[in-house]
Amino acid sequence: MPENPVAGFGVTFKDMFKKRLTEQYPEYKKPTAPRFHGRHQLNRHPDGLEKCVGCELCAWACPADAIYVEGADNTEEERYSPGERYGRVYQINYLRCILCGLCVEACPTRALTMTNEYELADDSRESLIYTKEELLAGLEDGMVDSPHAIYPGMTEKDYYQGLVTEAAPGTVRQTPTDTGAPQKSADTFGVDEPAAAGDATFDAAPSGRMTHGVVTSSGEGER
Ligand code: SF4
């Protein structure tokens, strides 16, 4: 038994007269700090082409293994970014992400940034794995949705030097055939792989399946 039982209520009494910090969320949403780390965004060039080049540096920088990227080659018939490669599949698992921003630091093209959006709760795992379509920035004035041709006479370098400020007149969206679905993994290992040599206990991921990201080859969220 303490010497003075009333002293134990000192903190309680002191806080009773302080200004209340209760917030009426979600009716009132307090604005975040300008540099708050919220949901990611995949940015576009001013003509609508995508900045992501599918290099996977963000995925390798992520300490939580929350990002899965598959790059692919652009073609003149289906061009998503000004250069050689683009991010064909891009996913962020918000069940893993700790919103640290290291992926943003690692991105060489400023394709990846973070928004102030913080309402990332849901009741299913699948809905918290954001796909490229969900992460890609919306279209602003002067943009044409990808895929489409590069601005005539411009190079990839010109894009990064800010020389392209809008889509060229007459730019039309090319017919997309890329679904952005994760590619199917190989059914078998090569002859030199341990699994093919009859090692039944070998459980390595087949090629095409993520080894450091979010999704298995079937597109199913990792459990
Ligand atoms: S912000 Fe999220 S996705 Fe990016 S590096 Fe940190 S944990 Fe990974």
Ligand code: SF4
């Ligand atoms: S977001 Fe940036 S770092 Fe990540 S794959 Fe695209 S270009 Fe590379």
